[in-house]
Amino acid sequence: MTHSYAQYAVPVAVGVLFGLLARLNMLRTDYRQYPTYPHGRIIHVALGLIAALIGSVAIPSVLQSDWTAITFLGLAAQQFRDVRNMERNMLQQLDSMELVPRGVAYIEGIAQVFEGRNYLVIFTSVVVTFLVIKTSIWWAVLAGVLTFFVNSWFMSGKVLGDIADVQVSKLRIDGPNLYVDDIYIMNVGLEADRAVIRENGVGLIVTPKNANSLVTIANLGQRQAILHDVSSILGVYRDSGEPALVPLAKRDMKSGRLGVFLLPEEKDTSKVAEVARRVPVLDSAIRLPSEASVNQGRKGGA
Template sequence: MPNNDGISPEYLVLIITATLIGTLVRFLSIKLDYRQYPNYPNGYLIHLVTGALAAAIGAFIIPTLMEKEFTAVTFLALAIQHFRDVRKIERESLLDLEGEEFSKRGDAYIDGISKIFEARNYIVLLVSFSTALTILLFQRLLEVDAWVEIVCGSIVGFSIFYLLKRFTARQKIKDIATVTEGKIEIRDSDLYVNDIFVSHLMGREEAKEWFLQDGLAAVIHPNENHFLIPLSNSGQRQAILFEVARRLGQKKLYSIQNPGPGTIVIAIVPIIKNIDLLKETILLTPLLETVKKNPELLKAKVGGEE
C-alpha cells in the first residue's frame, strides 16, 4: 500500500470511506435510553473513539493484504485483545458502581452489558471491512466513478450492519410475558399482592403505611408455562428490580419479588408512583443471555434491542 509517493488515491478513498461508515455505525448503535448507559457525554466519547479505531482497523485490512504487508495484519490480533480489554474494563466499572445504585444490577446483567459493548466493536470492524472490500471490487472489476464506489460500499456496509444488528438483538420481557397491575393488601404483618403472599413486614407500622399509601405492585404473566423458568432466574429478577428502582426510584424500603403460582410478583415503594411506567419498565427489561440455557426460550419471538 505505501510507496514513495504515499497512499494511492484509490486506497485513500477506500480507507476513508470504510472508516467513516464504521464510525457512523458505532454511533448509530449507541442507544441512550431510560437506562442511561452509556452515560452522556463521556460514555459516548469513549465508545465512539473505540469504534473509530475498530473501523480504521477494518478499513486497513484490505490494503495491507493487497500490498502483501502481512505483518500489519498482526495488529488485528492486538485489536481483538483490546476489545476484550474493553469488555473487562466495562465489567469492572459497573461492578464498582454497584453500591451507588438504588438496587444492584447483578453479575449476570453486568456480564451481558459488557459482552454487548465488546460485540459491537466486532460489528464495526466487519462493517468497515465489508465496505472496503466492496469498494476494492468495484475498483478492480468495474470502471466507475469514485462516488459510485463510495455509494455502493456504503450500501453494503449498512446492509451488513442491519443484518448483524438483527442477529445480535436481545429479547425483552415483553417478548415472553405480559404485565398487569397488582392489588396490595396487608394482612396482619404480611404483604399480599393479588392474594399471593409476598413477604413478612415484621410488624413495622411504617412499612405497612408506605405500602398501602405509596406502594405499587406488578404481576408478570408468562405467555407460556416454560417461560416462567427464565423469569424465575435470580439474575433476571435482579435485572428487573434494578431497572424498576432506577427508573421509578426507591424509598428507604426494600422491594420484594417472589414467584407466585405461575407468575412473578414485584412490590415496591417508589419515589415516582406511576403504575404505567412500572409496567413499561418491566416489559422493556432485556432478557439475559444466561437465562437462554433453557432451549424452549428460543421459541420466543426475537424483538427490540439492548
C-alpha cells in the same frame, strides 16, 4: 510497498468513516445513563474509531499478502476483550451506589454489548472497504447503509413482554406479611413501613407464556433487572438503610408466576406495567429446556 498501499487510501478512509458512523449509530445514552455524557461517550467513540481502522486496514493487508500486518491486526482485535472487563469493573463499582442495584447478570449483559458493538464496527468497515476496492464507492455507500440495519438487528433483543404476561395486581398485607395477589413477598415488622407500602406500593404478576420463559423469569438476575429498570425510570420511594422498603420479586413455586413488589416514586400503575414489559431479557437468563432431547422424546444426550 508504500506506493502500492497508497492506492488504498480512499477505500480505507471511506471504511473508517462508515465504521465510525456505525458506532455513533449504535451509541445510546438512555434511562440507564450509561455511557455517561460526555466522557463515557468519548471513550466509546474513540474505541469505535480504533475498531473502524482495524476493519478498514484488514482488507488491503490481505490483498497485499502482508501477513505481518494481519497478525498485528488480530492481536489488536483481541484487545477489545478488555472493553468488557473495563465495563464490568466500572459498573460493579457504580452498582454499590444504587438504591436498587442492577445485579451481576445485568452488568455482564451490558459489558458483552459494548464488546460486541466494536466487532460490528469492524464488520461494517470490512464490508465497505472491500466494496470500494472491488466495485465502486456508490455500491460501498449502499452496503454501508444496509449494514446499519444489520447492526440494529443484532442490537435488538427480546423484552419481558415477549415471553411473559405482565399485569398489575393488588398488594395485600396480612398482619406483618406482605403478599402480591397470593404470592408471599416478605415480613414487614414496623407499622410505619406497612403504612408506606399501603400508600406507595405497586404489585405486578408476571406469568410465563411457556416452559422456556418459566425458567427464564425464575432467574435471579432477570428478576433484579425488572426491579432495577422500573426503579430507574419511575424512581423508588426509599432511602438507604431501609430493608423493609426494598423492592422484591418472589416466585410462586406451584405455577411459576412471579410476584413483583415495587415502590415507584410515580405511582402510575399503567406506566409501571409498561416499563416492566419493556425490560430486556438477559442473555445469561435465557433457558430453553424444551430443546432438550429428554423433553422432546428423543434418545441420546441433552
